[in-house]
Every structure is written in C-alpha cells, then in structure tokens.
Amino acid sequence: MDLPFLTALSPEDLRAQGIGAPWTFGVADRVRFGELDVLGHVNNTVYLRWFENLRIRYFETYGADASSRPKIVLRNVGLDFAAEVKLGDDYILTGRTVELRKTSFTMHYAVFVRGQQTTTGHAVIVCLTPDNLKMPIPDEWRAKFIEMDGAVQA
Amino acid sequence: MDLPFLTALSPEDLRAQGIGAPWTFGVADRVRFGELDVLGHVNNTVYLRWFENLRIRYFETYGADASSRPKIVLRNVGLDFAAEVKLGDDYILTGRTVELRKTSFTMHYAVFVRGQQTTTGHAVIVCLTPDNLKMPIPDEWRAKFIEMDGAVQA
Amino acid sequence: MDLPFLTALSPEDLRAQGIGAPWTFGVADRVRFGELDVLGHVNNTVYLRWFENLRIRYFETYGADASSRPKIVLRNVGLDFAAEVKLGDDYILTGRTVELRKTSFTMHYAVFVRGQQTTTGHAVIVCLTPDNLKMPIPDEWRAKFIEMDGAVQA
Amino acid sequence: MDLPFLTALSPEDLRAQGIGAPWTFGVADRVRFGELDVLGHVNNTVYLRWFENLRIRYFETYGADASSRPKIVLRNVGLDFAAEVKLGDDYILTGRTVELRKTSFTMHYAVFVRGQQTTTGHAVIVCLTPDNLKMPIPDEWRAKFIEMDGAVQA
Numbered sequence: 377m378d379l380p381f382l383t384a385l386s387p388e389d390l391r392a393q394g395i396g397a398p399w400t401f402g403v404a405d406r407v408r409f410g411e412l413d414v415l416g417h418v419n420n421t422v423y424l425r426w427f428e429n430l431r432i433r434y435f436e437t438y439g440a441d442a443s444s445r446p447k448i449v450l451r452n453v454g455l456d457f458a459a460e461v462k463l464g465d466d467y468i469l470t471g472r473t474v475e476l477r478k479t480s481f482t483m484h485y486a487v488f489v490r491g492q493q494t495t496t497g498h499a500v501i502v503c504l505t506p507d508n509l510k511m512p513i514p515d516e517w518r519a520k521f522i523e524m525d526g527a528v529q530a
Numbered sequence: 531m532d533l534p535f536l537t538a539l540s541p542e543d544l545r546a547q548g549i550g551a552p553w554t555f556g557v558a559d560r561v562r563f564g565e566l567d568v569l570g571h572v573n574n575t576v577y578l579r580w581f582e583n584l585r586i587r588y589f590e591t592y593g594a595d596a597s598s599r600p601k602i603v604l605r606n607v608g609l610d611f612a613a614e615v616k617l618g619d620d621y622i623l624t625g626r627t628v629e630l631r632k633t634s635f636t637m638h639y640a641v642f643v644r645g646q647q648t649t650t651g652h653a654v655i656v657c658l659t660p661d662n663l664k665m666p667i668p669d670e671w672r673a674k675f676i677e678m679d680g681a682v683q684a
Numbered sequence: 685m686d687l688p689f690l691t692a693l694s695p696e697d698l699r700a701q702g703i704g705a706p707w708t709f710g711v712a713d714r715v716r717f718g719e720l721d722v723l724g725h726v727n728n729t730v731y732l733r734w735f736e737n738l739r740i741r742y743f744e745t746y747g748a749d750a751s752s753r754p755k756i757v758l759r760n761v762g763l764d765f766a767a768e769v770k771l772g773d774d775y776i777l778t779g780r781t782v783e784l785r786k787t788s789f790t791m792h793y794a795v796f797v798r799g800q801q802t803t804t805g806h807a808v809i810v811c812l813t814p815d816n817l818k819m820p821i822p823d824e825w826r827a828k829f830i831e832m833d834g835a836v837q838a
Numbered sequence: 839m840d841l842p843f844l845t846a847l848s849p850e851d852l853r854a855q856g857i858g859a860p861w862t863f864g865v866a867d868r869v870r871f872g873e874l875d876v877l878g879h880v881n882n883t884v885y886l887r888w889f890e891n892l893r894i895r896y897f898e899t900y901g902a903d904a905s906s907r908p909k910i911v912l913r914n915v916g917l918d919f920a921a922e923v924k925l926g927d928d929y930i931l932t933g934r935t936v937e938l939r940k941t942s943f944t945m946h947y948a949v950f951v952r953g954q955q956t957t958t959g960h961a962v963i964v965c966l967t968p969d970n971l972k973m974p975i976p977d978e979w980r981a982k983f984i985e986m987d988g989a990v991q992a
Contacts, residue, residue: 381843382868406844409894410727410887414720414771420604421582421718424575425872432871450574454608463722535689536714560690563740564733564881568874568925575872579718586717617876728912729890732883758882762916 379404379468382429384437390470394491399470400524403433407465417460423495424453427485430469438524440514446503451480459494461487467494473521477530479503479510481521533558533622536583538591544624548645553624554678557587561619571614577649578607581639584623585655592678594668600657605634613648615641621648627675631684633657633664635675687712687776690737692745698778702799707778708832711741715773725768731803732761735793738777746832748822754811759788767802769795775802781829785838787811787818789829841866841930844891846899852932856953861932862986865895869927879922885957886915889947892931893963900986902976908965913942921956923949929956935983939992941965941972943983 379385379393385402395402405426413419435448461467468488475482485497505511513521521527533539533547539556549556559580567573589602615621622642629636639651659665667675675681687693687701693710703710713734721727743756769775776796783790793805813819821829829835841847841855847864857864867888875881897910923929930950937944947959967973975983983989 382870408844408887408891410721410729410890412722413718414722414724415601416722419718420607421575421578424578425870428575428872429870447569450611452608452610453574454606456606457604536716562690562733562737564736564875564883566876567872568876568878570876573872579716582718583716723909728915729883729886732886736883755877758919760916760918761882762914764914765912 381405382433384433385468390468393468393488395468395470395488398472398526399486400472401434401437402468402470403430404466404468405429407461407463407467409463412463417462420455420457423455423457423487423497426467426469426487427453427471427497427499430471430485431483434471435517438520439516441516444514444516446511446514447506447508449502449504450499451502452500453497454499455495455497457495459489459492461489461494465489472525473527474525475530476513476518476521476527479512481513481527535559536587538587539622544622547622547642549622549624549642552626552680553640554626555588555591556622556624557584558620558622559583561615561617561621563617566617571616574609574611577609577611577641577651580621580623580641581607581625581651581653584625584639585637588625589671592674593670595670598668598670600665600668601660601662603656603658604653605656606654607651608653609649609651611649613643613646615643615648619643626679627681628679629684630667630672630675630681633666635667635681689713690741692741693776698776701776701796703776703778703796706780706834707794708780709742709745710776710778711738712774712776713737715769715771715775717771720771725770728763728765731763731765731795731805734775734777734795735761735779735805735807738779738793739791742779743825746828747824749824752822752824754819754822755814755816757810757812758807759810760808761805762807763803763805765803767797767800769797769802773797780833781835782833783838784821784826784829784835787820789821789835843867844895846895847930852930855930855950857930857932857950860934860988861948862934863896863899864930864932865892866928866930867891869923869925869929871925874925879924882917882919885917885919885949885959888929888931888949889915889933889959889961892933892947893945896933897979900982901978903978906976906978908973908976909968909970911964911966912961913964914962915959916961917957917959919957921951921954923951923956927951934987935989936987937992938975938980938983938989941974943975943989 387400411418411422470486480502483499487495503511541554565572565576624640634656637653641649657665695708719726719730778794788810791807795803811819849862873880873884932948942964945961949957965973
C-alpha cells in the first residue's frame with residue numbers, strides 16, 4: 377500500500393483502493409507489534425484506538441473554528457469482528473456520520489485490509505462544552521456531515 | 531473498598547457491595563494512571579480490557595477441564611457509557627451469560643463505582659477449536675451458565 | 685498470595701513475603717492478559733507502567749501536603765530483565781529512593797514473583813512547579829526518603 | 839513532514855530531515871491520542887513501544903534468512919528524556935547497533951521532532967533459539983551492523 381499514514385484520504389483515494397460508496401473519508405495505517413495479543417492477532421480493544429485515531433483526523437478535516445469546537449464524548453460504541461488482522465497488515469479505516477440529532481450524532485466505521493472489510497463499528501457521540509453541558513453540533517460539521525457523508529436528520 | 535482484586539466475587543460479596551440480582555459473578559479492581567486519557571477519565575478502550583480481565587477469571591471459575599476448553603473469540607461487542615470513572619476509583623466488574631446457542635453465547639457486563647452502575651456492555655462469544663473451527667460450548671460451562679446466571683437457550 | 689493489590693505494603697509485609705532489606709515499600713498486583721505480547725510473556729513496556737503505579741502509591745503514602753506537592757517528571761529510566769513473567773503471576777513491586785539532590789532524586793525498583801527478583805529498574809525524577817520550573821523536593825518527602833529508605837545526599 | 843510512516847528510511851532520507859551521522863536507519867511516525875497521558879504529553883512507557891516498532895523494521899531491513907533469524911529478547915533498556923512530545927507531532931525514530939558480542943549486541947536509539955533530538959535510548963539485545971538457548975548473531979546482521987552502523991566488536 378502506498379498511502380500516507382494517518383492522513384485524510386479523499387473519496388478518490390478510497391476508490392483507488394477498492395473501497396466504494398458510501399465511504400468518503402478514511403485514513404491508512406499499519407499494525408504494530410504491541411497491538412497483537414497472545415493469540416497473534418490484533419486485540420479487540422485496539423479497534424477502539426484505531427477509530428479514535430480516525431475521529432481526530434475526521435473532525436480536524438471537517439473543520440469548525442476553535443471557538444465552536446465541542447468536547448467530543450462517546451455515549452455508546454459497538455464493534456463487529458468478521459476477520460482477524462495480523463502483524464504487518466496495512467489497513468484503511470473509514471468513517472462517516474449517518475444520523476444527526478441536536479447535540480449528538482451517530483458514526484459508522486469500517487476496517488479494510490487488502491480491499492476486504494474486516495471489522496465494522498459504530499458510535500454515538502455527544503458534543504459538550506468545556507463545562508460538560510450538551511451543546512449543538514457545530515454548523516460547519518453539520519453541513520459537512522450532510523454534504524460529504526449523506527447524514528440524515530433523525 | 532476492602533475486596534481482593536481480580537479475584538472471583540460470590541453473589542454474597544456482590545450483595546454486600548450493594549450490587550443486586552441478576553449479577554452473580556464479579557471481580558474488583560482499581561483504576562490505574564495509564565488508563566486515563568488527556569481528558570482525565572478512563573479512556574473508552576480501557577473498558578474492553580476490563581471485561582477481558584473479568585472473562586478470564588469467569589471462565590476459570592466456571593470450570594471445564596483443559597481438554598474441552600475452547601479458544602474464546604469475540605464476534606461482537608458493545609459498550610454504553612453512563613458516567614465517567616476517575617483515577618483512584620475502585621470498581622467492581624460484573625458479568626453473566628444471558629443467552630446460549632450451540633457454539634456461541636451472549637454475555638452482559640457492568641461497571642460499578644461506589645455502588646453506582648456506570649458503564650454497561652455486552653459481547654457475543656464464539657467457541658473455537660485450536661484449528662479455529664467452531665466447537666460446542668463445554669458442558670460444564672453450559673450447566674453453570676444456566677444454574678448460576680439464569681442463561682436461556684436461544 | 686494473599687495481599688491486597690495496589691495498596692502500600694509495609695516492611696513487615698515485605699519480609700513475610702521473603703523480600704529483605706533494603707526494601708521498605710511495595711505494592712502487590714497480578715499480571716493481566718493485555719500485558720502479554722505475542723511471545724506469551726509480559727512485554728518490556730509494561731514494567732514502566734508497573735513502576736508508574738508503584739510511584740503513585742509511594743508518593744501518596746510518603747505524604748507532602750497538597751500545596752507543596754510537585755509535578756513529578758522522569759528525566760531518565762532504566763530496566764534490567766532477568767527472567768520473564770507470565771499470565772496469572774502475582775507479583776510484588778518494590779521501590780525506594782537512594783539518592784537526593786536539590787530538585788531531583790534517584791529511585792530503585794524491583795519486581796518479585798514467588799519471592800524471586802525478576803526485573804529491576806531505576807529512575808531519575810525531577811520535581812516541577814505547575815509552570816514547569818524546577819522546585820525543591822518537599823520536606824516531608826525528603827525526611828521520609830532518608831528515614832524510611834536510607835536515601836543519601838548526593 | 840512528507841515521509842511514509844513506519845517504512846525504512848535511508849541515510850539520505852535522514853540527512854534531508856536534518857538528522858546527521860552516525861544515524862543510518864530510521865522510521866517516521868505520528869503521535870496518537872492514546873499515547874498521551876493526563877499531563878498531555880507522550881507517556882514514558884510509549885517510547886519503548888516506539889523503539890519496538892523501529893526494531894521490527896530494522897531487523898527486517900537488515901536481512902537474515904528465516905532459518906537463521908533468532909528470537910530477539912531485551913536484556914536491558916534505558917531512556918533519557920530531554921523534551922516532551924505532544925499530540926499531532928510527527929517524529930523520526932533512529933536506531934543503530936554500536937557494539938557486537940557473540941550472542942548479544944547493543945543498540946542506540948533517538949527520537950527527533952522537527953529536527954530536534956528529544957528522547958534517546960539504548961538496549962542490550964540477546965539472540966535466542968526457539969528453545970530459548972543463546973545463539974550467535976546471524977552473519978547477515980553482523981555484516982550489516984558493521985557496514986551500515988559502524989558497530990565495533992566488544
């Protein structure tokens with residue numbers, strides 16, 4: 377794989393790797409030794425780390441100026457494991473927002489290894505002020521979630 | 531909290547800590563510095579580690595002789611976060627099997643801090659042979675899941 | 685092993701476990717699944733986590749009121765691995781301060797499994813103000829380091 | 839920084855990043871959210887993970903056919919922290935073998951952020967057979983350690 381790691385990938389980048397619609401955002405990375413467990417595969421806890429890494433790049437890329445950028449907190453998360461991932465595997469993570477509410481939204485995630493989808497996931501994410509009060513999704517994000525990801529209002 | 535850490539707790543131990551039915555199995559532990567993230571609370575990925583620690587003690591305690599003990603693999607996992615957990619918090623993890631199929635079963639989990647339930651979770655777990663073929667749930671486990679946890683056949 | 689985990693152990697507790705002078709402070713804990721690597725033993729990075737856990741309890745136990753308690757930063761750390769540690773092993777960590785300077789000090793560490801010393805380590809630790817300026821070792825700590833650990837002025 | 843992550847960098851790649859002799863091997867990577875601790879900087883334990891990642895690529899790149907490739911075990915490791923590293927920092931890790939013995943060797947490591955060296959380290963590494971007996975350093979490695987890194991016989 378010849379992609380820059382942990383850098384926002386465009387829809388065109390994803391298509392070139394055999395990853396089709398509806399995915400429009402992704403990052404590439406490589407499995408590290410410390411992510412394996414005794415069974416020799418990537419441990420289940422590591423996938424939440426990976427989606428955390430994706431989210432940071434996703435929110436950066438989708439904008440929102442510093443004053444309106446909320447603290448992002450997970451309310452709920454789920455993972456489905458379809459195939460194991462091994463040491464030295466390069467992978468692409470994809471993520472998109474599928475549903476919008478006033479102060480929270482739902483994202484879908486997937487892991488691709490050599491063009492094959494392995495683990496998928498989802499998260500319900502809440503926007504908080506620095507004082508931990510719920511705050512509305514920033515307008516820039518809302519616009520991008522709809523335009524880029526096809527997110528729908530719940 | 532005056533409980534031994536990472537040791538199987540009985541229903542009586544749990545009741546004494548204010549943790550009621552249907553929970554019949556738990557382990558106690560304490561938050562560590564390395565489990566916190568920049569936001570100062572236990573990171574979301576850490577809960578999967580905790581439930582992994584619980585499962586190891588759970589399967590040991592529920593028996594199954596070495597020859598019939600399967601390799602345990604997660605098919606699916608989910609977490610609901612209701613309140614954050616902080617450095618130095620002592621916590622009790624609870625786990626029980628709620629549904630049985632031929633080669634897989636569903637567990638429920640919860641985290642309690644000072645008697646209050648914070649994060650809950652579930653997992654669908656598959657039993658595999660050393661060659662990664664599906665194998666039936668061991669009879670000793672099946673009997674315990676029904677007797678101790680009130681698991682039902684799907 | 686029948687000791688409370690992550691709780692300050694006294695010199696008497698340590699002696700009862702076969703751990704002699706000069707060790708006067710320790711904590712007990714148990715190896716977890718996620719601390720193993722593919723080689724089936726505790727990964728080298730985990731020992732730094734363990735000594736971090738020990739330090740937090742050590743500084744708490746040795747006192748210093750909140751206003752004089754510095755931010756603790758590592759300047760230097762080293763580990764010597766003499767034997768591997770495995771899943772389910774209970775272990776005792778020991779730590780002591782051996783040398784005092786104005787704003788920094790040197791600690792020694794060891795890991796004991798079933799009374800046998802496995803990994804040893806050391807760290808040079810600097811005391812900082814909230815603004816990251818060097819500050820003197822708190823008087824309460826200095827007194828304890830000398831009285832309890834036999835630390836010497838450099 | 840415009841370098842492929844976790845890929846072997848040549849001496850020329852390093853020079854172009856302002857990293858001079860004696861470094862001849864490196865890999866680039868980016869700090870991740872989960873590598874930070876509550877203090878907002880990369881936690882001390884993470885550097886051992888980074889040097890582990892570097893070593894895997896280093897030993898792959900320096901060759902040795904599968905039949906003569908030993909199990910690599912750390913005997914000793916040390917880290918010196920000169921400056922903290924933060925979220926989103928891109929960094930280059932460098933590593934070289936400085937001293938050869940019959941069955942073990944000593945490596946030096948460094949972390950560079952924006953051309954500035956931050957943390958340095960070293961490790962004493964032992965070559966073992968699958969049965970955990972000491973075995974000689976593979977000839978291909980020995981030749982590369984001398985030719986590329988200027989390693990000297992102890």
